[in-house]
Amino acid sequence: MAKLKLVLYWAASCGGCDIATLAIGDKILKLAEVADILFWPIAMDFKYSDVEKMPDKSIDACLFNGAIRTSENEHIAHLLRAKSKIMIAYGSCSYEGGMPGLANFFNRRSIFDRAYIETQSTDNPKKVYPQPKVQVPEGELEIPEFYDTVKTLAQTVDVDYFVPGCPPEEKTTWLALEALITGKLPPKGTVISHSIKSVCDECPLIKEEKKIKTFYRTHQIIPDPKKCLLEQGLLCYGVATRGGCGALCPQAGMPCTGCYGPVEGVVDQGSHFLSALASIIDCDDPEEIQEIISNIVDPAGTFYRYSLPDSLLRRARIK
């Protein structure tokens, strides 16, 4: 049997997804037996021109991690889409925008002002901002353009599968790789994970009644490790997050932050959690409700931690 031709790419990401791919451990040897990796910037020395020379659809599958933030990210997404039979959005950033997508609370101008002017360690009296093109004695230099809005991979090119997680767990990665290796592919558009239900569904913590009078931030209480964290007032996202990770975070005493994305069929993960959370507030008095809600200091950042670009509104309005 011909070996599977794979490529891996990182766009706007932290590098964690590439590490997560290696975290499949000794299965990597199995992968090496059945697959050739043709392009993988973090690990192997290839040039974009090597990819450009490949015939269209000559790559079997591309594992694309990272969001689309610059013209370079966008260009390579189109290039790899053209060369690959299967395009996989791997990890939260590629799938939903992820942490880099939090930049959609701002715009290019405010990000540049912060990064190149306002930060305490910056000394830039002439207010020089990065320019896509610059003339130097040797000629013109070009760097990628920084876009105003972060996009998901599927908002940029056609995507066949999604692998959730920030980063995806080893078993989730292997589930996707196994499907590629065996050729037993799920229907197009599938989010590849062991569960279509919620993290709560696989969480072993004891659940009683969900009625909340006060919310806490993680540093404010030491929760009972045996009981549901949400019932103790922590903003545990398990109710509105796809399972498959095995409910890792709550079992370690940390609330789920939602990294496996929405449960099957949900549009706008953030509003799903918002709705679930508001519903369990144990109060009917408008003023007291305001007071309870004031303990949720950053609702939009909490609800859309991984999914602002993929949300219905996609970004904040900047006045």
Added chain:
Amino acid sequence: MAEFEPKIIAFLCNWCSYAGADLAGTSRIQYAPNVRVIRVMCSGRVAPVFILKALQLGADGVLVLGCHPGDCHYVEGNYKTLRRMALLRKTLSQLGIEDERVHLDWVSASEGVRFASIVNNMTEKIRALGPLRPNHGEEKHG
């Protein structure tokens, strides 16, 4: 340029507020023609995602009307709405969407006049705010 006419999506509960709006109509009370009414069984049926969808599709504001507290046909529905709307408004303000654009109020079956005045008030507030373009502030690219 023609004057800006706000588009407002109004979710009205079947048992009180829709009947209130009906009364406004049969009593020939004049009110701003800016609302598009969607009847739901209870204000508790209005998931926050409905409101986001309306804003995404071009509404300048969303009005949710239900039975007065204590009067919900399903007992608890309007309290749930009260909590969700409070949290939704706080979330939307972080996304640059003003409080006035998403309004919750109570209208009983006998309050045709109240219905009309809520609609008129909201229309004027949104007229003053101007159109909602969800991606306002975004620079062009790509």
